[in-house]
Amino acid sequence: MSALFSPIKLRGLALPNRIMVAPMCQYSADNGAANDWHFTHINMLSLSGAAMFCIEATHVEATGRITPGCLGLWNDATEAALKPILASVRKHSKTAVAMQLAHAGRKGSSARPWDGGQQIPIGQGGWQTEGPSAIPHKEGETPPHALDAQGLARVRDAFIGAAKRAERLGIDALELHSAHGYLLHQFLSPISNQRTDQYGGSLQNRMRYPLEVFDAIRAAFPAEKPVGVKVSATDWVDGGWDLAQTIEYAKELRKRGVDWIDASSGGVSPKQKIPLGPGYQVPLAQGIKEATGVTTMAVGLITEPKQAEDIVASGKADMVALARGMLYDPRWGWHAAAELGGEVYAPPQYWRSQPSTQKALFGATTFGAR
Structure with missing residues (x-):
């Protein structure tokens, strides 16, 4: 039996296989609102054969967007724009729908x-x-304003508001x-965080605000629905965030009931040196899984299907x-199953x-038409 096509349970969510369509920014929203592009994109990939599809990075306030075209969920208009898309997915697909x-x-x-x-x-x-x-991301950019106590509370509340809107939309996981x-x-990351208050300095202090946000989302989202966390397990920069710190973060998240860790890397500094290659981040997921026992995604x-099969079958993720x-390949799951x-x-x-040479790929053996 294929390990990749074996079931897994995330809290109250039962998945028939171990494949997720990762969240992918489309940079195509209108003032944060999904549109016909998202309708096409999400419906297409909801038929990929993956057990779960994760909607792209969905920003909790307008100033929190990466680009003017990024998706959001911060008001009634952005919430309403997603309703017909999700209704169509539910009508034609059995995939679980998550949102980042x-x-x-x-x-x-x-x-x-x-x-x-x-x-x-x-x-x-x-x-x-x-x-x-x-501290700006790149030299020469306009520096960000450092968030004060009021700003930290505002952003945390925005995450709570988005989580509640996601629940109203019927999202299965966050x-x-x-x-x-x-x-x-x-x-x-100590590269971007040089605060001297309770949110900066030591590892415990630097983890404090992300953990507060996780706690807030976990409390706002139904207890039976899973909440995972995407991490950059290393900055790929000397003196930055690394796997050892990520493991400590994952341990704290596990105490709080995290349902999975999605292990990516990089992004905090243009000085990063990433050793790209097939499955180059798999050892990061493996390291987290072995050290913490948390469910991990690579x-x-x-x-390639055999590559994915090996990752799961060997216990790396x-x-x-x-x-x-x-x-x-929007039908990657079909081809992997075959x-x-x-x-x-x-x-x-x-x-x-x-x-005709494949057996019961779709769980059915006879197809007839007059």
């Missing part, structure tokens, strides 16, 4: 990647960013984004999350697509 809640911090006010990705000046459509310390150099990762340059591979002897759900309109 995020705040960009000092990496906000940026142009879309295809427009260069650089910081947008305030006088040219940009906005004042905020962070743990008044992932808290504390990776890729965005706000919560900025608090964790992500990053996982492209409990699940895999695919991003670019799913964009390139190769590994698994089964996936597909709507009956697509049953006849199964090659």
Whole structure:
């Protein structure tokens, strides 16, 4: 039996396989609101064969967006825009739908990647960013304002508000984004956090605010629904955040009932030196899993079914999350099931697509039409 296509339970959520479509920013929203692009994108990937689809980084306030085109969930308009999309997914797919809640911090006010990705000046459509310390991401950028007590409370409350809106939308699970150099990762890393109060300095202090936000979301979201956390397990910069600190963070999250750790890396500094290669982040997920026992997801340059199968079967991680591979092959889960002897759900309109040489890929054996 395929390990990748074996079931797993995350709190009250039962998943038929170990594949998640990773959250992927589309930079295509209108003032934070999802539109027809998201309708197409989300519905397409909800039929990938993955047990869970995670909606892209969904920002909890307008100033927390990475770009002007980033998705949000901070008011009635952004909530309403997602309703018809989710209704369509529920009608045609059995995938669980998760959502990643995020705040960009000092990496906000940026142009879309295809427009260069650089910081947008305030006088040219940009906005004042905020962070743990008044340190810009790149030399020459406008520094963020350091969040004071009132600002910290405001952002935490924005995460709570977004979690409650996600529940009203019927979202099955949440992932808290504390990776890729965005706000919560900025608090964790000594590169971006040089505060001298209770939120800076020691590891315990740097973890304090991300843990407060996790606690707030966990309390606001139904107890039976899982909440995971995405981490950058290393900054890939000497003197920055690293795997040992990540393990301590994961231990604290486990005490608080975290349901998974999604192990990515990098993003907090342009000085990073990332050793790219197939599955290059898998050892990070493995290190977290072995040290803490927390359910882990491996992500990053996982492209082949046998590669994903080995990751799960060998115990390096409990699940895999695919991003670019799913964009390139939106039926990746189907093809992996065919190769590994698994089964996936597909709507009956697509049953006849199964090659005659494959057995019961969709859990059905006969397809008839007059």
